[in-house]
Amino acid sequence: MTSTNPPALQLYTLRDQLAGDRPGVLGRVAALGYGAVEVFDVLSDTRGLRDDLARAGLTVCSVHATLSADQLPEVVEAARTLGTDTVIVPYVPPERFSDADGIGELARELNEAARRLAGDGMRLGYHNHAFELSTIVGGRPALEVLADGLDDDVLLEVDTYWAAVGGQDVPALLGRLGERVRYLHVKDGPLTEGEPNVAVGTGRMPVAEIVAASPSATWHIVEFDQCATDLLTAVGDSLAWLADQGLAQPVARGAGT
Template sequence: MTAPNPPAVQLYTLRDRLAQDRAATLRAVAGLGYRAVEPFDVVTDPAGLRADLDAAGLTVCSVHAPALDPDTRDAAFAGATTVGADTVIVPFQPPERFLDAAALRDLAADLNAAAAAARRRGLRLGYHNHDFELSTRIDGRPALEALVDLLDPDVLLEVDVYWAAVGGVAAPPLLERLGDRARYLHVKDGPVNREEPMTAVGSGRMPIARVLAASRAEWHIVELDHCAGDVLTAVGDSLDWLVRNDLAGVGEA
Protein backbone atom coordinates (compact mmCIF):
# COMPACT_ATOMS: atom_id res chain seq x y z
CA MET A 1 0.00 0.00 0.00
CA THR A 2 1.22 3.51 -0.74
CA ALA A 3 1.95 6.02 2.00
CA PRO A 4 -1.17 7.29 3.77
CA ASN A 5 -2.74 10.59 2.89
CA PRO A 6 -2.01 13.66 5.02
CA PRO A 7 -3.86 13.41 8.35
CA ALA A 8 -7.54 14.27 8.56
CA VAL A 9 -9.55 15.24 11.63
CA GLN A 10 -12.82 13.71 12.79
CA LEU A 11 -15.25 16.61 13.11
CA TYR A 12 -16.91 15.11 16.19
CA THR A 13 -13.83 16.43 17.99
CA LEU A 14 -15.03 19.96 17.24
CA ARG A 15 -18.76 19.37 17.59
CA ASP A 16 -19.37 22.23 20.05
CA ARG A 17 -17.57 24.76 17.87
CA LEU A 18 -19.33 23.45 14.76
CA ALA A 19 -22.70 23.97 16.43
CA GLN A 20 -21.80 27.61 17.07
CA ASP A 21 -20.23 28.48 13.70
CA ARG A 22 -19.59 25.68 11.24
CA ALA A 23 -18.02 27.77 8.49
CA ALA A 24 -15.58 29.51 10.84
CA THR A 25 -14.62 26.23 12.50
CA LEU A 26 -13.86 24.58 9.17
CA ARG A 27 -11.76 27.57 8.14
CA ALA A 28 -9.85 27.25 11.40
CA VAL A 29 -9.21 23.54 10.76
CA ALA A 30 -7.82 24.35 7.33
CA GLY A 31 -5.71 27.09 8.86
CA LEU A 32 -4.03 24.53 11.13
CA GLY A 33 -2.82 22.64 8.07
CA TYR A 34 -5.42 19.91 7.70
CA ARG A 35 -6.69 19.26 4.21
CA ALA A 36 -9.35 16.63 4.92
CA VAL A 37 -12.00 15.90 7.52
CA GLU A 38 -14.35 13.10 8.52
CA PRO A 39 -17.87 14.43 9.16
CA PHE A 40 -20.17 12.74 11.67
CA ASP A 41 -23.47 14.16 10.38
CA VAL A 42 -24.18 14.15 6.66
CA VAL A 43 -27.94 13.78 7.04
CA THR A 44 -29.02 17.09 8.59
CA ASP A 45 -27.61 19.55 6.01
CA PRO A 46 -25.27 17.83 3.55
CA ALA A 47 -25.50 20.53 0.88
CA GLY A 48 -24.70 23.29 3.37
CA LEU A 49 -21.85 21.25 4.82
CA ARG A 50 -20.41 20.68 1.36
CA ALA A 51 -20.54 24.40 0.63
CA ASP A 52 -18.70 25.23 3.86
CA LEU A 53 -16.11 22.50 3.22
CA ASP A 54 -15.47 23.78 -0.29
CA ALA A 55 -15.13 27.34 0.95
CA ALA A 56 -12.54 26.20 3.51
CA GLY A 57 -10.63 24.14 0.95
CA LEU A 58 -11.28 20.86 2.78
CA THR A 59 -12.04 17.46 1.28
CA VAL A 60 -13.77 14.50 2.94
CA CYS A 61 -11.93 11.24 3.54
CA SER A 62 -14.97 9.33 4.85
CA VAL A 63 -18.10 9.91 6.91
CA HIS A 64 -19.71 8.45 10.00
CA ALA A 65 -23.35 7.72 9.26
CA PRO A 66 -26.24 5.45 10.37
CA ALA A 67 -25.94 3.00 7.49
CA LEU A 68 -27.22 -0.19 9.18
CA ASP A 69 -30.78 1.02 9.65
CA PRO A 70 -32.73 0.65 6.37
CA ASP A 71 -34.84 3.63 7.41
CA THR A 72 -31.82 5.98 7.52
CA ARG A 73 -29.50 4.25 5.04
CA ASP A 74 -30.62 6.08 1.90
CA ALA A 75 -30.23 9.48 3.54
CA ALA A 76 -26.81 8.48 4.90
CA PHE A 77 -25.58 7.34 1.50
CA ALA A 78 -27.01 10.38 -0.25
CA GLY A 79 -25.36 12.69 2.28
CA ALA A 80 -22.02 10.93 1.89
CA THR A 81 -22.19 11.39 -1.87
CA THR A 82 -23.16 15.04 -1.51
CA VAL A 83 -20.13 15.90 0.61
CA GLY A 84 -17.81 13.97 -1.71
CA ALA A 85 -17.06 10.85 0.34
CA ASP A 86 -16.60 7.37 -1.08
CA THR A 87 -16.59 5.55 2.28
CA VAL A 88 -19.29 5.35 4.96
CA ILE A 89 -18.29 4.19 8.43
CA VAL A 90 -20.79 2.69 10.88
CA PRO A 91 -19.68 4.52 14.03
CA PHE A 92 -21.19 2.33 16.76
CA GLN A 93 -23.16 -0.77 17.53
CA PRO A 94 -24.21 -1.65 21.09
CA PRO A 95 -22.07 -4.00 23.18
CA GLU A 96 -24.72 -6.74 23.20
CA ARG A 97 -24.07 -7.27 19.49
CA PHE A 98 -20.60 -8.56 20.44
CA LEU A 99 -21.53 -10.74 23.41
CA ASP A 100 -21.41 -14.16 21.72
CA ALA A 101 -20.97 -15.90 18.39
CA ALA A 102 -24.67 -15.82 17.51
CA ALA A 103 -24.93 -12.07 18.12
CA LEU A 104 -21.78 -11.54 16.09
CA ARG A 105 -23.19 -13.49 13.14
CA ASP A 106 -26.30 -11.32 13.18
CA LEU A 107 -24.19 -8.16 13.21
CA ALA A 108 -22.02 -9.43 10.36
CA ALA A 109 -25.12 -10.18 8.30
CA ASP A 110 -26.35 -6.61 8.83
CA LEU A 111 -22.97 -5.12 7.92
CA ASN A 112 -22.73 -7.28 4.81
CA ALA A 113 -26.22 -6.24 3.72
CA ALA A 114 -25.38 -2.57 4.27
CA ALA A 115 -22.13 -3.02 2.34
CA ALA A 116 -24.04 -4.50 -0.59
CA ALA A 117 -26.38 -1.50 -0.55
CA ALA A 118 -23.38 0.83 -0.40
CA ARG A 119 -21.77 -0.89 -3.40
CA ARG A 120 -24.90 -0.23 -5.43
CA ARG A 121 -24.38 3.47 -4.69
CA GLY A 122 -20.66 3.37 -5.53
CA LEU A 123 -19.64 3.53 -1.88
CA ARG A 124 -17.57 1.44 0.54
CA LEU A 125 -18.71 0.49 4.04
CA GLY A 126 -16.68 0.17 7.21
CA TYR A 127 -17.04 -0.31 10.96
CA HIS A 128 -15.48 1.78 13.76
CA ASN A 129 -14.68 0.21 17.13
CA HIS A 130 -14.74 1.34 20.72
CA ASP A 131 -13.22 -0.59 23.63
CA PHE A 132 -15.78 -3.36 24.21
CA GLU A 133 -15.24 -4.93 20.79
CA LEU A 134 -11.69 -5.72 21.96
CA SER A 135 -12.31 -6.53 25.62
CA THR A 136 -15.08 -9.00 24.74
CA ARG A 137 -13.73 -12.40 23.65
CA ILE A 138 -15.26 -14.86 21.21
CA ASP A 139 -13.57 -18.26 21.31
CA GLY A 140 -10.58 -16.66 22.97
CA ARG A 141 -10.17 -13.87 20.41
CA PRO A 142 -11.12 -10.19 20.56
CA ALA A 143 -14.65 -9.93 19.18
CA LEU A 144 -13.56 -7.37 16.58
CA GLU A 145 -11.13 -9.86 15.06
CA ALA A 146 -13.75 -12.61 15.14
CA LEU A 147 -16.13 -10.26 13.33
CA VAL A 148 -13.67 -9.78 10.47
CA ASP A 149 -13.88 -13.49 9.64
CA LEU A 150 -17.62 -13.12 9.06
CA LEU A 151 -17.53 -10.00 6.90
CA ASP A 152 -17.49 -9.78 3.14
CA PRO A 153 -13.97 -9.03 1.87
CA ASP A 154 -14.71 -5.43 0.95
CA VAL A 155 -16.11 -4.43 4.38
CA LEU A 156 -13.27 -2.43 5.91
CA LEU A 157 -12.37 -1.41 9.45
CA GLU A 158 -11.69 1.99 10.92
CA VAL A 159 -9.58 1.03 13.92
CA ASP A 160 -9.71 3.41 16.85
CA VAL A 161 -6.30 2.64 18.29
CA TYR A 162 -6.94 4.43 21.59
CA TRP A 163 -10.12 2.52 22.36
CA ALA A 164 -8.41 -0.70 21.36
CA ALA A 165 -5.77 -0.01 24.01
CA VAL A 166 -8.46 0.84 26.59
CA GLY A 167 -10.04 -2.52 25.70
CA GLY A 168 -6.82 -4.27 26.62
CA VAL A 169 -5.40 -4.94 23.13
CA ALA A 170 -2.15 -3.28 22.07
CA ALA A 171 -2.66 -1.41 18.82
CA PRO A 172 0.56 -2.25 16.91
CA PRO A 173 0.13 -6.06 16.92
CA LEU A 174 -3.62 -5.66 16.33
CA LEU A 175 -2.93 -3.62 13.20
CA GLU A 176 -0.35 -6.13 12.03
CA ARG A 177 -2.90 -8.94 12.39
CA LEU A 178 -5.61 -6.98 10.59
CA GLY A 179 -3.32 -5.94 7.75
CA ASP A 180 -5.08 -4.31 4.80
CA ARG A 181 -8.48 -4.71 6.47
CA ALA A 182 -7.73 -1.69 8.67
CA ARG A 183 -8.01 0.96 5.97
CA TYR A 184 -8.69 3.89 8.34
CA LEU A 185 -7.26 4.74 11.76
CA HIS A 186 -8.50 7.02 14.48
CA VAL A 187 -5.33 8.40 16.01
CA LYS A 188 -5.65 9.75 19.51
CA ASP A 189 -3.69 9.96 22.72
CA GLY A 190 -4.20 10.34 26.43
CA PRO A 191 -4.05 8.41 29.71
CA VAL A 192 -5.56 5.26 28.12
CA ASN A 193 -8.55 4.89 30.39
CA ARG A 194 -12.25 5.62 30.15
CA GLU A 195 -12.45 8.30 32.82
CA GLU A 196 -9.85 10.95 32.02
CA PRO A 197 -9.93 13.32 29.04
CA MET A 198 -7.79 12.75 25.97
CA THR A 199 -4.80 14.86 25.02
CA ALA A 200 -3.10 16.11 21.89
CA VAL A 201 -1.44 13.34 19.93
CA GLY A 202 2.10 12.83 21.22
CA SER A 203 1.43 14.01 24.76
CA GLY A 204 -0.17 10.90 26.26
CA ARG A 205 0.65 7.25 26.88
CA MET A 206 -0.06 5.84 23.44
CA PRO A 207 2.99 4.57 21.48
CA ILE A 208 1.95 6.60 18.45
CA ALA A 209 5.14 6.08 16.45
CA ARG A 210 4.88 2.29 16.80
CA VAL A 211 1.16 2.39 16.04
CA LEU A 212 1.65 4.27 12.79
CA ALA A 213 4.61 2.11 11.81
CA ALA A 214 2.28 -0.90 12.02
CA SER A 215 -0.46 0.81 10.01
CA ARG A 216 -1.27 0.00 6.39
CA ALA A 217 -4.23 2.37 6.41
CA GLU A 218 -5.11 4.88 3.73
CA TRP A 219 -6.05 7.56 6.25
CA HIS A 220 -4.89 8.49 9.74
CA ILE A 221 -7.62 10.59 11.36
CA VAL A 222 -6.99 12.65 14.48
CA GLU A 223 -9.81 12.53 17.02
CA LEU A 224 -10.32 13.61 20.62
CA ASP A 225 -13.62 12.43 22.07
CA HIS A 226 -13.12 14.70 25.09
CA CYS A 227 -10.37 17.20 25.82
CA ALA A 228 -9.54 19.06 29.03
CA GLY A 229 -8.13 22.17 27.34
CA ASP A 230 -8.94 24.09 24.18
CA VAL A 231 -9.83 21.46 21.63
CA LEU A 232 -8.79 23.44 18.56
CA THR A 233 -5.35 23.96 20.10
CA ALA A 234 -5.09 20.22 20.79
CA VAL A 235 -6.07 19.41 17.20
CA GLY A 236 -3.37 21.76 15.92
CA ASP A 237 -0.77 20.44 18.36
CA SER A 238 -1.56 16.91 17.21
CA LEU A 239 -0.78 17.71 13.59
CA ASP A 240 2.33 19.68 14.54
CA TRP A 241 3.67 16.73 16.56
CA LEU A 242 2.98 14.23 13.78
CA VAL A 243 4.74 16.39 11.19
CA ARG A 244 7.64 17.28 13.51
CA ASN A 245 8.28 13.59 14.16
CA ASP A 246 8.08 12.64 10.47
CA LEU A 247 4.91 10.66 11.08
CA ALA A 248 2.80 12.67 8.65
CA GLY A 249 3.15 14.91 5.67
CA VAL A 250 1.13 18.02 4.98
CA GLY A 251 -0.16 18.82 1.54
CA GLU A 252 -3.01 18.23 -0.83
CA ALA A 253 -5.25 15.35 0.26
Protein backbone atom coordinates in the same frame (compact mmCIF):
# COMPACT_ATOMS: atom_id res chain seq x y z
CA MET B 1 5.13 6.41 7.62
CA THR B 2 3.40 9.37 6.01
CA SER B 3 0.11 8.62 4.29
CA THR B 4 -0.24 9.89 0.74
CA ASN B 5 -3.60 11.32 1.79
CA PRO B 6 -3.73 14.63 3.65
CA PRO B 7 -4.10 14.61 7.45
CA ALA B 8 -7.73 14.42 8.51
CA LEU B 9 -9.80 15.38 11.54
CA GLN B 10 -12.97 13.75 12.83
CA LEU B 11 -15.40 16.67 13.16
CA TYR B 12 -16.97 15.12 16.26
CA THR B 13 -13.90 16.51 18.02
CA LEU B 14 -15.18 20.06 17.50
CA ARG B 15 -18.91 19.39 17.76
CA ASP B 16 -19.54 22.18 20.29
CA GLN B 17 -17.42 24.74 18.46
CA LEU B 18 -18.99 23.91 15.09
CA ALA B 19 -22.44 24.54 16.52
CA GLY B 20 -21.45 28.15 17.20
CA ASP B 21 -19.45 29.10 14.09
CA ARG B 22 -19.06 26.32 11.56
CA PRO B 23 -17.46 28.35 8.75
CA GLY B 24 -14.98 29.97 11.12
CA VAL B 25 -14.02 26.71 12.84
CA LEU B 26 -13.55 24.87 9.55
CA GLY B 27 -11.36 27.71 8.34
CA ARG B 28 -9.18 27.36 11.44
CA VAL B 29 -8.92 23.59 10.94
CA ALA B 30 -7.71 24.17 7.40
CA ALA B 31 -5.26 26.85 8.55
CA LEU B 32 -3.71 24.34 10.96
CA GLY B 33 -2.77 22.16 7.99
CA TYR B 34 -5.55 19.59 7.86
CA GLY B 35 -6.72 18.72 4.37
CA ALA B 36 -9.72 16.51 5.07
CA VAL B 37 -12.39 15.76 7.64
CA GLU B 38 -14.58 12.87 8.66
CA VAL B 39 -18.22 13.91 9.10
CA PHE B 40 -20.28 12.55 11.98
CA ASP B 41 -23.62 14.26 11.35
CA VAL B 42 -24.24 13.42 7.74
CA LEU B 43 -27.95 14.25 7.42
CA SER B 44 -28.09 17.71 9.00
CA ASP B 45 -27.67 20.60 6.56
CA THR B 46 -25.62 18.48 4.16
CA ARG B 47 -25.43 21.06 1.39
CA GLY B 48 -24.56 23.86 3.79
CA LEU B 49 -21.75 21.75 5.26
CA ARG B 50 -20.52 20.90 1.77
CA ASP B 51 -20.33 24.57 0.89
CA ASP B 52 -18.57 25.52 4.15
CA LEU B 53 -16.02 22.73 3.63
CA ALA B 54 -15.40 23.84 0.05
CA ARG B 55 -14.78 27.42 1.17
CA ALA B 56 -12.30 26.16 3.75
CA GLY B 57 -10.55 23.95 1.21
CA LEU B 58 -11.34 20.73 3.09
CA THR B 59 -12.40 17.44 1.53
CA VAL B 60 -14.36 14.59 3.17
CA CYS B 61 -12.56 11.27 3.61
CA SER B 62 -15.57 9.41 5.03
CA VAL B 63 -18.79 9.80 6.94
CA HIS B 64 -20.08 8.14 10.09
CA ALA B 65 -23.70 7.05 9.79
CA THR B 66 -26.05 4.48 11.25
CA LEU B 67 -27.45 2.42 8.39
CA SER B 68 -31.07 1.71 9.13
CA ALA B 69 -32.88 0.42 6.05
CA ASP B 70 -35.17 3.45 5.80
CA GLN B 71 -32.27 5.94 6.04
CA LEU B 72 -29.86 4.21 3.67
CA PRO B 73 -30.90 6.18 0.54
CA GLU B 74 -30.54 9.46 2.45
CA VAL B 75 -27.11 8.47 3.74
CA VAL B 76 -25.96 7.52 0.25
CA GLU B 77 -27.19 10.84 -1.17
CA ALA B 78 -25.58 12.80 1.66
CA ALA B 79 -22.23 11.02 1.23
CA ARG B 80 -22.35 11.75 -2.49
CA THR B 81 -23.15 15.40 -1.82
CA LEU B 82 -20.16 15.63 0.52
CA GLY B 83 -17.88 14.00 -2.03
CA THR B 84 -16.98 10.70 -0.37
CA ASP B 85 -17.58 7.06 -1.23
CA THR B 86 -17.02 5.63 2.26
CA VAL B 87 -19.68 5.19 4.94
CA ILE B 88 -18.56 3.93 8.34
CA VAL B 89 -20.85 2.47 11.00
CA PRO B 90 -19.75 4.29 14.17
CA TYR B 91 -21.39 2.15 16.86
CA VAL B 92 -23.57 -0.84 17.60
CA PRO B 93 -24.77 -1.87 21.08
CA PRO B 94 -22.21 -3.87 23.10
CA GLU B 95 -24.62 -6.77 23.60
CA ARG B 96 -24.26 -7.61 19.91
CA PHE B 97 -20.72 -8.75 20.71
CA SER B 98 -21.59 -10.96 23.67
CA ASP B 99 -21.30 -14.29 21.82
CA ALA B 100 -20.35 -15.83 18.49
CA ASP B 101 -23.95 -16.08 17.27
CA GLY B 102 -24.59 -12.38 17.84
CA ILE B 103 -21.35 -11.43 16.13
CA GLY B 104 -22.19 -13.67 13.19
CA GLU B 105 -25.58 -12.03 12.77
CA LEU B 106 -23.98 -8.58 12.89
CA ALA B 107 -21.45 -9.64 10.25
CA ARG B 108 -24.25 -10.78 7.98
CA GLU B 109 -26.05 -7.45 8.41
CA LEU B 110 -22.89 -5.49 7.63
CA ASN B 111 -22.19 -7.64 4.57
CA GLU B 112 -25.72 -7.04 3.27
CA ALA B 113 -25.40 -3.28 3.87
CA ALA B 114 -22.05 -3.33 2.06
CA ARG B 115 -23.63 -5.05 -0.95
CA ARG B 116 -26.36 -2.42 -1.07
CA LEU B 117 -23.84 0.39 -0.83
CA ALA B 118 -21.67 -1.20 -3.52
CA GLY B 119 -24.63 -0.95 -5.87
CA ASP B 120 -24.40 2.80 -5.37
CA GLY B 121 -20.63 2.87 -5.87
CA MET B 122 -19.87 3.15 -2.16
CA ARG B 123 -18.07 1.08 0.44
CA LEU B 124 -18.82 0.26 4.06
CA GLY B 125 -16.62 0.32 7.12
CA TYR B 126 -16.93 -0.44 10.82
CA HIS B 127 -15.52 1.66 13.68
CA ASN B 128 -14.73 0.16 17.09
CA HIS B 129 -14.92 1.33 20.67
CA ALA B 130 -13.34 -0.40 23.67
CA PHE B 131 -15.92 -3.13 24.24
CA GLU B 132 -15.23 -4.92 20.95
CA LEU B 133 -11.66 -5.47 22.17
CA SER B 134 -12.26 -6.12 25.87
CA THR B 135 -14.94 -8.72 25.11
CA ILE B 136 -13.32 -12.09 24.49
CA VAL B 137 -15.21 -14.66 22.42
CA GLY B 138 -13.67 -18.06 21.83
CA GLY B 139 -10.37 -16.82 23.21
CA ARG B 140 -10.15 -13.85 20.84
CA PRO B 141 -11.17 -10.18 20.93
CA ALA B 142 -14.69 -9.84 19.57
CA LEU B 143 -13.59 -7.40 16.85
CA GLU B 144 -11.35 -10.08 15.36
CA VAL B 145 -14.23 -12.55 15.39
CA LEU B 146 -16.35 -9.99 13.56
CA ALA B 147 -13.58 -9.38 11.02
CA ASP B 148 -13.50 -13.09 10.19
CA GLY B 149 -17.19 -12.94 9.23
CA LEU B 150 -16.98 -9.85 7.05
CA ASP B 151 -16.79 -9.92 3.28
CA ASP B 152 -13.45 -8.79 1.86
CA ASP B 153 -14.79 -5.41 0.75
CA VAL B 154 -15.94 -4.36 4.24
CA LEU B 155 -13.16 -2.26 5.74
CA LEU B 156 -12.24 -1.51 9.33
CA GLU B 157 -11.59 1.88 10.84
CA VAL B 158 -9.62 1.06 13.98
CA ASP B 159 -9.90 3.56 16.78
CA THR B 160 -6.43 2.91 18.15
CA TYR B 161 -7.06 4.61 21.49
CA TRP B 162 -10.22 2.66 22.25
CA ALA B 163 -8.44 -0.52 21.24
CA ALA B 164 -5.73 0.23 23.81
CA VAL B 165 -8.30 1.08 26.49
CA GLY B 166 -9.89 -2.28 25.63
CA GLY B 167 -6.68 -3.97 26.72
CA GLN B 168 -5.03 -4.64 23.37
CA ASP B 169 -1.44 -4.33 22.22
CA VAL B 170 -2.50 -2.14 19.31
CA PRO B 171 0.39 -2.77 16.89
CA ALA B 172 -0.07 -6.52 17.36
CA LEU B 173 -3.83 -6.17 16.85
CA LEU B 174 -3.31 -4.22 13.65
CA GLY B 175 -0.95 -6.87 12.41
CA ARG B 176 -3.58 -9.57 12.96
CA LEU B 177 -6.34 -7.55 11.30
CA GLY B 178 -4.12 -6.95 8.29
CA GLU B 179 -5.17 -5.21 5.09
CA ARG B 180 -8.82 -4.89 6.08
CA VAL B 181 -7.73 -1.85 8.14
CA ARG B 182 -7.94 1.19 5.86
CA TYR B 183 -8.60 3.99 8.37
CA LEU B 184 -6.97 4.74 11.73
CA HIS B 185 -8.28 7.05 14.41
CA VAL B 186 -5.12 8.55 15.85
CA LYS B 187 -5.55 9.85 19.39
CA ASP B 188 -3.73 9.92 22.70
CA GLY B 189 -4.38 10.08 26.40
CA PRO B 190 -3.88 8.37 29.76
CA LEU B 191 -5.53 5.09 28.67
CA THR B 192 -8.17 5.45 31.36
CA GLU B 193 -11.79 5.32 30.27
CA GLY B 194 -13.57 8.55 31.13
CA GLU B 195 -10.39 10.63 31.29
CA PRO B 196 -9.92 13.31 28.59
CA ASN B 197 -7.72 12.86 25.56
CA VAL B 198 -4.54 14.87 25.18
CA ALA B 199 -2.68 16.13 22.13
CA VAL B 200 -1.22 13.32 20.06
CA GLY B 201 2.32 12.58 21.19
CA THR B 202 1.81 13.74 24.79
CA GLY B 203 0.01 10.71 26.23
CA ARG B 204 0.71 7.01 26.63
CA MET B 205 0.00 5.78 23.11
CA PRO B 206 2.95 4.48 21.01
CA VAL B 207 1.66 6.42 18.03
CA ALA B 208 4.60 5.98 15.67
CA GLU B 209 4.68 2.23 16.26
CA ILE B 210 0.92 2.02 15.72
CA VAL B 211 1.02 3.88 12.41
CA ALA B 212 3.92 1.72 11.21
CA ALA B 213 1.98 -1.44 12.08
CA SER B 214 -0.79 -0.70 9.58
CA PRO B 215 0.63 0.17 6.16
CA SER B 216 -2.78 -0.61 4.62
CA ALA B 217 -4.35 2.34 6.46
CA THR B 218 -4.41 5.15 3.93
CA TRP B 219 -6.26 7.63 6.15
CA HIS B 220 -5.01 8.78 9.57
CA ILE B 221 -7.72 10.73 11.36
CA VAL B 222 -7.06 12.75 14.51
CA GLU B 223 -9.89 12.67 17.04
CA PHE B 224 -10.65 13.80 20.58
CA ASP B 225 -13.63 12.40 22.44
CA GLN B 226 -13.07 15.00 25.14
CA CYS B 227 -10.28 17.37 26.08
CA ALA B 228 -9.41 19.35 29.21
CA THR B 229 -7.51 22.07 27.32
CA ASP B 230 -8.30 24.33 24.37
CA LEU B 231 -9.45 21.93 21.68
CA LEU B 232 -8.24 23.78 18.61
CA THR B 233 -4.83 24.22 20.19
CA ALA B 234 -4.69 20.49 20.95
CA VAL B 235 -5.85 19.68 17.41
CA GLY B 236 -3.06 21.85 16.00
CA ASP B 237 -0.44 20.46 18.39
CA SER B 238 -1.43 16.93 17.36
CA LEU B 239 -0.79 17.59 13.69
CA ALA B 240 2.44 19.46 14.46
CA TRP B 241 3.72 16.44 16.43
CA LEU B 242 2.73 13.99 13.68
CA ALA B 243 4.52 16.16 11.12
CA ASP B 244 7.59 16.38 13.36
CA GLN B 245 7.73 12.59 13.48
CA GLY B 246 7.36 12.27 9.71
CA LEU B 247 3.86 10.77 10.15
CA ALA B 248 1.86 13.50 8.41
CA GLN B 249 2.31 16.14 5.77
CA PRO B 250 0.33 19.28 6.66
CA VAL B 251 -1.36 21.05 3.78
CA ALA B 252 0.37 24.33 3.02
CA ARG B 253 -2.04 27.14 2.29
CA GLY B 254 -1.17 30.59 1.11
CA ALA B 255 -2.61 33.82 2.43
CA GLY B 256 -6.29 34.18 1.77
CA THR B 257 -6.96 30.45 1.32
